[in-house]
Amino acid sequence: MRSFFRSSRRPGADGQSGVFLALARCVPFALALLVVAIELSPAHFVYTGPVLTATPALAAVTMGPRGTVSAAVLALAVSVTTATYNQAWGTQPVYTNCVAVVLVSGASVMTSRAIARRRGIELDQVRRIAVAAQEVILRPVPARLGPVRAASLCLAAGTGAQVGGDLYDAVETCYGVRMIVGDVRGKGLNAVRAVAVALGAFREAVHYEGDPVEVMNHCAAALQRETAMPGAFDQEALMEGFTTALMAQVPPGEPAVELINRGHPPPLLLRQGTVHALTPTCPLPPFGLEDLITGPPVKAESYPFLPGDRLLLYTDGVIEARNRDNSFFPLAHIMEGTHADSPQHFLAQLHQQLLRHTAGALADDVAMILLDRLS
Structure with a gap:
């Protein structure tokens, strides 16, 4: 009977929030691609260090620890690759940028793990409450x-x-x-x-x-x-x-x-x-x-x-x-x-x-x- 009425259900806030979350998760990787495009173009004189440093920090907000690590590795790889391509090694901005990416990446990974741990504890508590309530209502x-x-x-x-x-x-x-x-x-x-x-x-x-x-x-x-x-x-x-x-x-x-x-x-x-x-x-x-x-x-x-x-x-x-x-x-x-x-x-x-x-x-x-x- 439920399937009979399924087609009449209107999309709710859950579907909209899911789309928004998926788009938000793409932002860190889009920023990394933007940095690559700038650094490999004639506009490579534009300083992109702050944008690249923000990549793992943004990933920590919308992704779990694995996604944050992926964004951090990508940011560091982009930093090294673009510096090598532009022959910029030996300059202070390059080393400063690499150190900033490493520090922010480490902090972002730890933050992401702390968020995931807290969410897991909260979800486990809600699960136990829900199971207890269901056992009271639905007795064997x-x-x-x-x-x-x-x-x-x-x-x-x-x-x-x-x-x-x-x-x-x-x-x-x-x-x-x-x-x-x-x-x-x-x-x-x-x-x-x-x-x-x-x-x-x-x-x-x-x-x-x-x-x-x-x-x-x-x-x-x-x-x-x-x-x-x-x-x-x-x-x-x-x-x-x-x-x-x-x-x-x-x-x-x-x-x-x-x-x-x-x-x-x-x-x-x-x-x-x-x-x-x-x-x-x-x-x-x-x-x-x-x-x-x-x-x-x-x-x-x-x-x-x-x-x-x-x-x-x-x-x-x-x-x-x-x-x-x-x-x-x-x-x-x-x-x-x-x-x-x-x-x-x-x-x-x-x-x-x-x-x-x-x-x-x-x-x-x-x-x-x-x-x-x-x-």
Whole structure:
């Protein structure tokens, strides 16, 4: 579902800042080339020492230690080459310029290393805070829930301190075992806030709402209230404020599973070595697009869920994962070829297959819940 809306996303400040940073990194090398052009031309009488000395200093601001060393080596090479070409060795300006380049280069490299070290410490602190927050919001599902065994897996894509926008939970209630898996548009604080709101509404409503449709309506209403609050989300989040979600319910004493699908990828049922996609007969839009719901009242759709069956709920980060050949991850095929005696081992094998397929570089967040029907 996320890929369906991807083309409508407007370029933001991140793209503009990336272009500006790339241009800024070119400035030191452009200055070195300018010095070469002047020194090898009839205008070589122009004193270019200060310009060349500034090259490593500028590199220290926009590059890491390696880039600063490269700029320093280039500046020194240009200084030596142009002095030799112009037969200027033995003059005081040449020696002064070389000494200045060496001193500024050394100081620039040390400064660049200090900046990189400080950024690494700050980023590590933010990562730890983000991971702790995510573990509080996304707690692991219990290993046993009534008539099913369960396991969960959550992987955040990318680097840095980005917290994923995937959500999941599984709760045993008087109405049966109830689970939710969802995917919030975007990343960062807006996604974390939406995940917390949706899960909070779900964890409250599952215990007193008998109809799973009403549970999902509570989640949608909570997200609408949060989105309507002034300052709750930025303008981009308001424009793209939708969340795909899937709720599954295993009623007590019934060999079935009831599903409410709000624009989410259909769950996969593994029965006797064959995978079946539980595609909804009446597709519903994601949270945030309730105006598109028309027709008769929404009802949960029921599917057989027999002892020995395995049910996988997942986010689109799994099926949209690509390899170097730009091929999608064949989730259904991998499930049919995976054999494990427990949900934890099954998800662990899926995890390894996913990392192998993407060479360890996930482009999107991943969340999965696996259920084994026991009785």
